[in-house]
Amino acid sequence: MKYEVVIGLEIHAELSTQSKVFCGCSTAFGAEPNTNVCPVCLGMPGALPVLNKKAVEYIVRAGLALNCEIANYSKMDRKNYFYPDLPKAYQISQFDLPFCKGGYLNIQADGKEHTVGITRIHLEEDAGKLVHTPGGTLVDYNRSSMPLIEIVSEPDMRSAKQAVEYAKAIRNILLFAKVSNCKMQEGALRFDANVSVRPFGSKSYGTRTEIKNLSSFKMLQKAIDYEYQRQVSMIEKGEKIRQQTLRWNESSNRIIALRSKEDAHDYRYFPDPDLLPVILSDAFIEDVRSKMPQMPEEKKKMYIEQFQLSEYDAEVLTANSELCAFYEEVLQDYNEPKIAANWVNVELMALLNQSDMLVEELPFAACDMAQLLQNIQSGKISGKMGKGVLADMFETGKSPEEIISAKGLSQISDTAELEKIADEVLANNPASVADYRAGKEKAIGFLVGQVMKATKGAANPQSVNEILRTKLNE
């Protein structure tokens, strides 16, 4: 029998506020252990949490970006469980009245467009970090009470690829909305995958398992593939799938069952009496909407309509917020959107892909790229030289001006000099000259090549072409 996988994702994203969600401690990453802590985020008796207004604004922005309905009335609840990363033995979260409900996101995967429903987005606090040592467990509460949003999807995905594309699209939206830095290596974006299988064509769902804390797209893909195989082989052996919480073990590439005591998920939620309800007026919600940064769909439309970019170029640029930001920065100093898009999408991307680097790791700034394009535009260097200069910039981080002058690059635009070289080439290649004059148009290519060779590539091939034609037709 053929089985279909059914996937729902819970995506946790840390909001990029300056201070934590219920206290004034810094959210800066990488501080020494237990230095961004206070009585509130250490859960000391008598401390009073107060909600960060920016966090509310950010979750509303995320909700609007994901087509959600924003609740006029919401509240915070306590989710109770014991674990040392939680100093209060409860996590402040939202149970029945989250800020956002009922959204959706369109994604491209497996060659088709899919709509993934978003059940809800709620606000909660992050937990601390545990370091396991042979002598005991060490706890760092710097991350405790960092603002976190949890985006819960409907079980709408039918392949690991779709799940990964959905997760990437969420990341892109959150980056464009400027609510989270989504740095996965810092744990700012994490996934829990709910996975079940069922025979193709079946309407009901199978028993699902939850794989917790996947911290990269690759892990998400591998864990879902593994869990699908595991469930299918269990069913084929006539075994029953148990509803349980699992963890992906990256070093052994396999799934491990977490301690099942908390499996019943008896969190005994109740309203947090320390925190007051939040009432958001329609005016507040509209205000957040009016101040929304431009979302990828909108940008794509603008690129096609105003910049006359191809659908493909617009898609590539808006699928990557860092690339998109870089491109727009280039445009600030070099206002030729089509040419800039071509250089960013083709030349720059090729260099990035070759060395498996990200845009934000580039050793030069967008204004350097703009300067390079200006040099090509003005004819100082040729496009071909420009590619070499870009590769050097990529390699060394030096500015284009530095590289151009250090290498003595500059295009010979002095017509008198070019004409002299052209005359020599024509004199030395009578056969090609005769061919051209006899109607073999293509012979000019060889002659242009000879001039380029004589100038060590420093001539503008188009000018050379024109000069040669004029002379040959004389």
Next chain:
Amino acid sequence: MQISSDDVKRLAELSRLAFNEEEIAQMQENLVDMIQYADRVNATACDMQAKEHILPLHNVFREDVVQESLSNDEALKNAPESEEMYFKVPQVMEDE
């Protein structure tokens, strides 16, 4: 509403409390009393919605401004055990 001894055991486990049989029986009685009391409160006419807060307040926010945190020494001062700059707790096993 009835509370079984299994209910008490389950609650005790969730609350990380250990009771002997005698205490469980006593707890069973106490919990029934509490629930009956809550039922009486629920039966009282009241125009307050369950979702509402006991205080007539809402939208109490703080601005997103970083304030000074405790020093590491202060943070760890009352910890029963610490190591380097960390709180130290008995080993928790992550895997089954």
